[in-house]
Amino acid sequence: MIEFSKQLKKYRTEGGITQDDLAGKLYVTRQAISKWESGESTPDLNNLVKLSDIFNVSLDSLVLGIDNKSKVDSDEFVLDPVSNQYVRRYGKMNFWDFISKNSWVIIVLASLLFWASMMLH
Known part of the structure; x- marks a missing residue:
């Protein structure tokens, strides 16, 4: 989750949102946000979804740092979380x-x- 801590801080600072403001939106403490950004801990799935909604980015982008500007045919390809690459959904x-x-x-x-x-x- 190293990418996540970098991405969270990047999106928060680009959006001009303070840790206190973000904590208020998620109903967590500022210290929780600080720990997420330092990589000491990670949010649960509900907070990840809320964060992607707040920053208007995909979970792939938020968690893995994957730039989704290039469109991928999701009927044919799926993200392999182990290799962090898109692979054919049905193999060859x-x-x-x-x-x-x-x-x-x-x-x-x-x-x-x-x-x-x-x-x-």
Whole structure:
């Protein structure tokens, strides 16, 4: 959570929010904010969600320091928390995976085969 402590302080100072102000918004003590920023402790999930809402940033950006300005297709990719990188959601896709996710291909191929068979007769 080293990135989190840096990110929290960065977003708080960029927003011109004091530790006291932030503590008031989260109903925690100023000392709790100070400990979060120094890396001595970390907030619970509820406070992480509230912080991302207060700063209007994603949890990835707040906790991991990942810049989400580049759009990632969340249908195809997911963040691997171990490597801190985006990986394919379904691993490497083979032909059958592709067909199961894109059933329209079967319809198009069947239509083309039907049309071709009609042209031959």
